[in-house]
Amino acid sequence: MTGAGSVAQMPIRTGDDVVRVRQLVRGHAQAVRLSLVDQTKLVTAASELARNIVTYGGSGVVRVDTVTSNGRTGIRATFADSGPGIADLQLALTDGWTSGAGLGLGLGGARRLVDDFDIDTEVGRGTTVTVVKWTR
Amino acid sequence: MERVPILQLGNALLVSIQVDLQDDSVVALQEDLAERIVATGAAGVVIDISAVEIVDSFTGRMFASIAALSRVLDAETVVVGMRPAVAITLVELGLSLEGVRTALDLEKGMAILDGLAARRGIEDQDPDDNAERPVTPGAPAP
Numbered sequence: 001m002t003g004a005g006s007v008a009q010m011p012i013r014t015g016d017d018v019v020r021v022r023q024l025v026r027g028h029a030q031a032v033r034l035s036l037v038d039q040t041k042l043v044t045a046a047s048e049l050a051r052n053i054v055t056y057g058g059s060g061v062v063r064v065d066t067v068t069s070n071g072r073t074g075i076r077a078t079f080a081d082s083g084p085g086i087a088d089l090q091l092a093l094t095d096g097w098t099s100g101a102g103l104g105l106g107l108g109g110a111r112r113l114v115d116d117f118d119i120d121t122e123v124g125r126g127t128t129v130t131v132v133k134w135t136r
Numbered sequence: 137m138e139r140v141p142i143l144q145l146g147n148a149l150l151v152s153i154q155v156d157l158q159d160d161s162v163v164a165l166q167e168d169l170a171e172r173i174v175a176t177g178a179a180g181v182v183i184d185i186s187a188v189e190i191v192d193s194f195t196g197r198m199f200a201s202i203a204a205l206s207r208v209l210d211a212e213t214v215v216v217g218m219r220p221a222v223a224i225t226l227v228e229l230g231l232s233l234e235g236v237r238t239a240l241d242l243e244k245g246m247a248i249l250d251g252l253a254a255r256r257g258i259e260d261q262d263p264d265d266n267a268e269r270p271v272t273p274g275a276p277a278p
Contacts, residue, residue, distance in 0.1 A: 015158040015159045015160050016140070016158055018156075018158060019156050019158045020158065022156060022190060023156065036221045037220075037224050037225070039221070040189065040190055040219075040222060040224070040225045041224075041225050041228065043189070043190050044190045044191075044225045044229060046195060047190060047192040047194075047263050050194055051159070051192070051194060061209075074193070095230055106193060107233075109163045109193060109229040109230050110230075112228050112229065112230070113225065113228055113229060116205035
């Protein structure tokens with residue numbers, strides 16, 4: 001998988017930033033002509049992950065870029081925070097489980113909405129979630 | 137923060153979401169709606185989301201709580217105009233919007249509310265309706 005095309009980065013701190021992340025990701029998804037359904041899935045996943053940062057991580061950053069692999073193009077979004085980290089990842093990915101006031105669909109739901117999902121977390125260090133949605 | 141306008145249309149309140157809302161605006165909408173339902177005595181709420189490009193778990197949950205809240209205040213909520221891509225995404229996300237009535241467009245949504253209001257009118261006039269009988273303290277339940 002190689003990076004290509006435009007790279008964008010923005011901080012995530014507030015609810016307003018969650019809206020801006022959605023717009024940023026949608027712009028990239030439209031540029032590589034993801035289908036409307038795939039755009040919607042990716043933007044929704046990005047919204048969940050950005051909100052997770054505001055709710056649990058305190059603040060963080062998202063990086064969005066275009067990637068290619070085997071002739072396909074995809075949008076990769078990487079969400080990184082230096083918050084508390086996740087102690088029990090398996091539990092955090094379980095639908096309906098939440099450590100806060102949420103529905104517990106954010107992380108597991110986001111994983112279902114994208115093609116590639118990778119999470120790197122360590123208690124006390126922070127969490128980085130990377131998602132990719134490929135064109136078909 | 138954006139504030140979503142609430143319009144009154146006969147016996148119903150109409151909310152048309154036209155912009156990408158941040159979480160605070162969605163919470164404010166819920167509070168504004170509760171106040172307007174009580175102030176106007178509206179029997180129904182229609183939320184038009186035909187311009188909404190994404191509904192994530194937060195917004196979806198808020199629709200469900202608006203529906204539950206309005207029911208407690210004796211009003212029905214209908215969410216209308218959901219885009220197909222939004223519906224597909226919501227289901228895959230794991231959000232079924234249980235307890236939320238939906239209709240394909242505004243006209244069908246208003247028809248649902250009219251139907252509910254008509255049925256409610258008939259029940260109110262029914263002489264056999266238990267609720268209309270005077271309550272005798274200490275009397276055994278029928």
